[in-house]
Amino acid sequence: MIKCPNCGGELKYNASDNLVRCEHCGSEFQANQQIAPTKKSKETTELKGKVYSCSQCGANLMAFDETAVTFCSYCGSQAMIESKMTIQTNPGYIIPFSKTKEECIKTFKNKVNRSLFIPNYMKSDLVVDKFRGIYIPYCIYKLGYKGIDKEKGTKYSHRSGDYQYYDDYELQFDVDAKYEGFSYDLSSKFYDRYSEAIPFNEEEKIPFSPNYMLGYYADAKDVSGDVYLDTAKNEAHIDYSRVITSTREAIKYNCKGAHVNFEQEEQEIAMFPLYFLAIRSKNEKKVNYAIVNGQTGELVTELPVSYTKYVIGSLILSVIIFLFANSFLVLTPHEVCFAAIVFALVGLGICFIQAYELSNREKHDDDLGLKSVKEVEKAEKAFSILGIAIAFLAMLIPVLILAMNPVDDIFYYEAAIASLGLVLFNFYNIIKKHNDLVSTKLPQLEKRGGDESE
């Protein structure tokens, strides 16, 4: 642990001015210089801190100053246990925090204040204050290929009668390709769909120094560096093929794709900065995440919709539509039924669109890091047969009434009301599904070691 050389006080890195400051005597130090003399130069790249384990979700967080980790940033649990474990990460690079916690909270508040249907407790200062700066270990791959790439090509030769003749060619490319900058997070608890949403600018990485960690947590990596190697090779390959096929020769000889076997030249660990907030639901069963990139300030969050706010919102909207229709249009009972059909159709449409979006974004099926650590629960079915059936029924009722053409007006109004009721119920279900999919189920403490089935 690095202490103030002047007074032995606690040091913290300050993202706003890039200085390390002593909490006690106020001394300031350049972050890119060695603050306290160490015995061996090797030690400066070693990541040493106290490890705290979360007894609810199993996350391991490291702290580099005297303040203990009092709550888990991944699940919000306060059951953190100081552990004897030592973690060797030896990062080669770091991107220091350049956004402050205040800036991060401001970004989050801007977002939630613009969202009408987010539950109020998520906006409270008490919740928002739990944003915590964490360094997450990333793996950076350097890939390269040097040699000859032989590819097939064809070229039109001549025509004879009804036949066209093509000649085959072998194209040879003298390749010296290097790729670097493919990086993937090595923390299974930081879902890939989040890390992909708020990418880092790797070019700003600097050689690792523990000075930048002062005052922050770090996550212990639990995913092997090799897990994403194939993904990185694929990415390199896609770009390589694009470059080769756009050369003049490839176009001339109609070469459609190129392939070489990239070699891994280097694999480096880098620490990237993130602000993490886990918001527990009121029943303590689920957690929603808000994560801000500590370098770019970009936010990714998946928040639930409040049922109360939804019901109140739709009631207000209904009243407005009713008043509007009443004062400007005089609707015949038939027209009321037609209006209900239009509403039901819109509801059905939204139902389909959402089902499509949700099923497209299955829970973690494409999260290689998470999969490498534990078995991933099968994605919940986003497509509800019941929902579609109800939406159809909402359409069918007014259609039937119009077809039967009863004399008494009351039937038309009743059909329209029944139809709208079903549409509202359907939306309620859609919200429920949405809320399930944007939250992570918390492991329940009392179930530990017992029957995990649910």
Ligand SMILES: [Zn+2]
């Ligand atoms: Zn001091």
Ligand SMILES: [Zn+2]
């Ligand atoms: Zn936890």
